[in-house]
Every structure is written in C-alpha cells, then in structure tokens.
Amino acid sequence: QSALTQPASVSGSPGQSITISCTGNSSDVEFYKLVLVSWYQQHPGKVPKLIIYGGSERPSGISNRFSASQSGNTASLTISGLQVEDEADYYCCSNVGTRTWVFGGGTRLTVL
Amino acid sequence: QVQLQESGPGLVKPSETLSLTCTVSGGSISSSNSYWSWIRQPAGKGLESIGRIYTSGFTDYNYSLKNRVTISVDTSKNQFFLHLNFVTAADTAVYYCVRGPGAATREAFDIWGQGRMVTVSS
Numbered sequence: 001q002s003a004l005t006q007p008a009s010v011s012g013s014p015g016q017s018i019t020i021s022c023t024g025n026s027s028d029v030e031f032y033k034l035v036l037v038s039w040y041q042q043h044p045g046k047v048p049k050l051i052i053y054g055g056s057e058r059p060s061g062i063s064n065r066f067s068a069s070q071s072g073n074t075a076s077l078t079i080s081g082l083q084v085e086d087e088a089d090y091y092c093c094s095n096v097g098t099r100t101w102v103f104g105g106g107t108r109l110t111v112l
Numbered sequence: 113q114v115q116l117q118e119s120g121p122g123l124v125k126p127s128e129t130l131s132l133t134c135t136v137s138g139g140s141i142s143s144s145n146s147y148w149s150w151i152r153q154p155a156g157k158g159l160e161s162i163g164r165i166y167t168s169g170f171t172d173y174n175y176s177l178k179n180r181v182t183i184s185v186d187t188s189k190n191q192f193f194l195h196l197n198f199v200t201a202a203d204t205a206v207y208y209c210v211r212g213p214g215a216a217t218r219e220a221f222d223i224w225g226q227g228r229m230v231t232v233s234s
C-alpha cells in the first residue's frame with residue numbers, strides 16, 4: 001500500500017504559523033477528497049491525540065489554532081499562533097480506498 | 113467517557129504469538145456503531161495500522177500483516193483482542209488499541225488506549 005509523505009521536520013517561532021503537508025498518490029489522499037484525512041499530535045512519550053478529522057474538522061477541545069485543508073493529492077495542517085506546547089510529532093492518516101488506513105511518516109515540529 | 117486499556121505480556125519470544133486484550137470501559141463496545149482497531153509504533157518510528165474489527169466480527173487487516181494477524185471481539189466482556197503470529201524483533205513496538213475508523217468516527221481514530229510496550233526477544 002502507498003505511504004503518505006510528510007516532511008521530517010518543520011520549525012517556527014512562537015506566534016508564527018506553520019504548515020505541514022501530507023502527500024499521497026491519486027489512490028490515497030485524493031480518493032476521498034476532504035472526508036477521510038485525519039491528523040494526530042503526539043508529544044514525546046505520550047499517546048497520539050486526534051486533532052483533525054473528516055479533512056478539516058476539530059474535535060471538541062482542540063484549539064482553533066489548528067486547521068486543515070486539502071488540494072489535489074496533498075492535505076495540509078496549519079498551526080497558527082505557535083506555542084511552545086505545540087512542539088510535538090504530527091501524523092496524517094488516510095484511507096487508501098481498500099479499507100486500509102495509512103499514516104504518514106510523521107513530522108517533528110520544533111518551536112524555536 | 114469511553115476509555116480503552118491494553119493488557120497482555122510485555123515480552124514474547126521469537127516465532128511465538130503476541131496476544132493483547134483491549135478492555136473498553138465507560139460505554140458498550142456494541143452501542144456506538146464503531147470499529148475498533150489496533151495500531152502499533154516501534155520506538156522512534158511512526159504509526160502503523162494493524163487492522164480493525166466491527167462488533168459483528170467483520171475485520172479489515174493491514175495487507176502487510178494479513179497472513180499473521182487475527183483481531184477478534186467478545187462483546188459480552190466489552191473486549192477486543194489482537195493475535196499476531198510468528199513474531200520477530202521487527203514486531204517490537206508499543207501497541208495501541210483505538211476506537212475507529214469508521215462512519216461513526218468520521219473515519220478517524222478518536223479514542224486511544226495508553227499503549228502496551230511489547231518486546232520480542234528470546
């Protein structure tokens with residue numbers, strides 16, 4: 001099955017905005033458009049936490065500083081107003097059309 | 113508030129079977145129309161979906177593990193299970209039980225257990 005490609009790392013300063021991309025081939029991210037891509041935040045040694053589902057929706061309790069979108073076969077997570085506590089690993093996830101879910105390789109966000 | 117908790121041996125010998133249990137509390141495993149999954153994460157690496165089960169017993173498995181994995185459910189005990197056969201060191205990882213994905217969770221993994229570290233070693 002195809003993997004979803006994320007940058008290994010991104011960085012930003014407090015207050016800035018950053019964007020993490022998640023790119024798949026046409027059978028991955030694009031297949032279900034803005035419906036099935038989800039994003040997870042994982043602090044070191046902690047359990048992953050859902051921060052975006054259904055392509056762009058936030059679960060209850062997730063800050064509106066987190067937003068997501070999709071264009072073509074690339075999904076993107078944007079974090080605005082960066083805070084120190086946003087420093088973590090971020091993973092995208094998508095159904096690949098055969099009732100299989102694939103995660104991206106993860107992106108380490110460093111807040112400088 | 114639904115919670116999940118993994119349990120099972122933390123050490124498994126090579127070529128043997130890794131068996132884990134996930135106990136669901138705070139709600140019935142059958143009532144939410146949800147799928148229930150296992151996801152693993154080797155140390156320092158990313159997440160890998162192993163497979164999912166619906167309470168009817170319907171399953172989907174990661175293609176790369178399909179020949180070695182079985183996920184089952186016992187609704188009377190509010191539990192679901194993972195069995196991974198013929199393990200090797202490459203199966204050493206933290207194993208999470210998770211709710212989702214499916215229509216009920218908008219295809220996302222929304223509730224995660226705390227994870228169970230399983231080491232494959234003789």
